[in-house]
Amino acid sequence: GAVVSQHPSRVICKSGTSVKIECRSLDFQATTMFWYRQFPKKSLMLMATSNEGSKATYEQGVEKDKFLINHASLTLSTLTVTSAHPEDSSFYICSAYPGPQETQYFGPGTRLLVL
């Protein structure tokens, strides 16, 4: 149980295009999902907290217009990197939080390369 999927697993795009990454909790509902960014050989950096039915909460320094988050249902959150540039290339990981007394369950990550 407690499986989280991400799609796509890898994406290569041209500079200036937008890329959408999906995060799904497959066998549980999650009112809260989190989006992280991980640079090579670095720890995870929390980008934003996604709450079902409401606006996402962004961490300091994260551009909300650059990284659009939508949490349309209790099992799906999407991250859209708008007008992507090479510096947006990174490993993006989502996690889903079932509720109190639980831990976060992480997706397998999406590797984005912007050319």
Add this chain to the structure above:
Amino acid sequence: GNSVTQMEGPVTLSEEAFLTINCTYTATGYPSLFWYVQYPGEGLQLLLKATKADDKGSNKGFEATYRKETTSFHLEKGSVQVSDSAVYFCALPKAAGNKLTFGGGTRVLVKP
């Protein structure tokens, strides 16, 4: 807010060696403590957790004991395998709520 510090890697070991990865924390109260593992090219997986002082979390031969006296949660495994090669992250809640704060990660490489 809460924070966690873990030893830097990389840690290189031979198969069947003993592994210890140090993790210390500062926190208000006694939050749950976690170890996550990240295999190459993958996301994070929860390895083990402890929810209160003196609890021992264990999984896949790994153990960690929640020690409030030393504010530590060191990860240990008595005999590592090549398949244990990964990056290990110590984590705890940032504050009240469900956000996590992670240590910097420790890369472990086990050689045959």
